Amino acid sequence: MAQSSPLDAYIAGLPKAELHLHIEGSLEPELMFELAQRNNVAIPYDSVQAVRAAYDFSNLQDFLDIYYAGAAVLLTRQDFEYLAFAYFQRAAADNVRHAEIFFDPQTHTDRGVPFGVVVEGLIAGIDRAKAELGVSSGLILSFLRHLTEDEAFATLEAAKPYLHHFIGVGLDSSEVGHPPSKFQRVFAAARDLGLKLCAHAGEEGPPAYVHEALDLLHIDRIDHGNRSMEDESLIARLAAEQMTLTVCPLSNLKLCVVKDLKDHPVPEMLRRGLHVTLNSDDPSYFGGYVNENYSQLAQAVGLTREQVTQLAKNSFEGSFLSTEEKATLISEVESYAAKG
Template sequence: MSLDAYIAGLPKAELHLHIEGSLEPELMFELARRNGVTIPYDSVEAVRAAYDFSNLQDFLDIYYAGAAVLLHRKDFEDLAFAYFQRAAADNVRHAEIFFDPQTHTERGVAMATVIEGLLDGMRRAESELGVSSKLILCFLRHLDEDAAFATLKAAEPWLDKLAGVGLDSSEVGHPPSKFQRVFNAAGALGLKRVAHAGEEGPPAYVAEALDLLHIDRLDHGNRSLEDAGLVARLKASQMTLTVCPLSNLKLCVVDDLKGHPVPEMLRQGLHVTLNSDDPAYFGGYVNDNYRRLAEAVGLTRDQVTTIARNSFEGSFLTAAEKTVHIAEIAAYSARSA
């Protein structure tokens, strides 16, 4: 069996997926028509042509513009279910998806509309596709702490439906320390904590996420490799890193996938996973990330299997649920020998 075929059938979880970033141009146009929203593109092709970024901020500008078509509960359901269909085709068995409520509430869309719509899509995915999922509320780090606290307060009626909180958007100039108090408050409510750090920001941001935000999982973390002490710490704690190769390439975090840090992360014993981040914008869902990275850096089948196993181990599933999924990986690997 070729490595590509092996990846296709390998059970896996996705732990770093922004649901708004799975808005494909076709659905963007459909929702724009349905909702009477004018968007600054006249065709699907024009949208795809605009997906030529030189940095994170260029991407975020179009990302927020695209989100303007999301207005009603059904829109969020359709967005989520479209992602889960693509994920299921990649043999993703479980996904922990990020959403950015501030992107929508600042446009006058109610928190209930956003969350209930996403939950509708998640329920459909479980019943129709057999894909389980969890929901992680992210704070936009370019906004202030008061806005994050207000968002957390507004989400309190759905605390039992949220797995955790995260931190995303523009990293440089917005260190994790800016959100220390709101992350402490989220932890006190029983929520897991994750944060983007070390994508464009320095290793010091990773240290802050660990020391001040008390994260349970590290999103990206590429630049951790610049600090040997930090690498040793991440290895000792087996902190899961949710790495996104095609995102890194598209946003020029790496110049070439052949120079991607995943092989070195694995060599140093870091708990690496592969994810698609914003697949509609970055040109690849989770299997595309596995395949293209494997081809570029020469990942072995054993390494690919380890990465998939890490994705379940690093999830917020129960220990019993993790055991079931990891056993499925072992059985698949044995059958495919």
């Protein structure tokens, strides 16, 4: 990254929320090797440097292949606690006050890891982060869209004893060829259970997938949504409904969704009145946690301090916190901005 600027310093202290973070995607190579050794799991890399060298993706599937290989080292409750707490330490260092994190139970249960082991470990990390770091959080169960809806239903059924730990469900993994409509019934079932709904749409998939997520899944939040900018009627609708988009700049760059950060649509999204937030997605793999996403994008596209402040306010407004909790955190952003 280029030399630090006054705006970087401002971003560093800015209170913010992170709304698009895959906890498995925060698995740093050092922890991957430590857990592989402890759990006697073979991984296809012989050093931390070899793992980092493999993080040269040309598309989403290239990334997912490495992502699933890395997840294989996660086997015990303690592994998941370590994973979660390691993320929260980095989030706290970036002044993330609240995080809503995705986890992919099917990635683990398909390997024979019990659902409860995954959830109990993550919750232990979440509880520790709240007590020791002051970071609040919520857990979002994500369905893998390359699997069937019946498998998603089975996962939702397995989740029922742990529902009190979740704030919502999501939809991730390979987007192209797996439209949101494939999961219409299971999202309706999740909504009936009182869960919030979000879905990855419009990252590699077309604007039609965003329409489906809105009209068929009735989501509360869109993850990514970049390709919405190709559809004028969709832009107008998203702006009118103030539908939150959880955009991930460094992920978009690494996965070649944009060729250069200078081409990123966030400035145009803001100009068109869209409710955009900045997030890190899978930060171990994509080269930066949330502050890096703010700083590198700001430098590339020339974001102003006022725009950066608005993005932070959007992050709390777009969260699944209560109205009162949102107001408290947004007032912290405003107080910080007034002092700066």
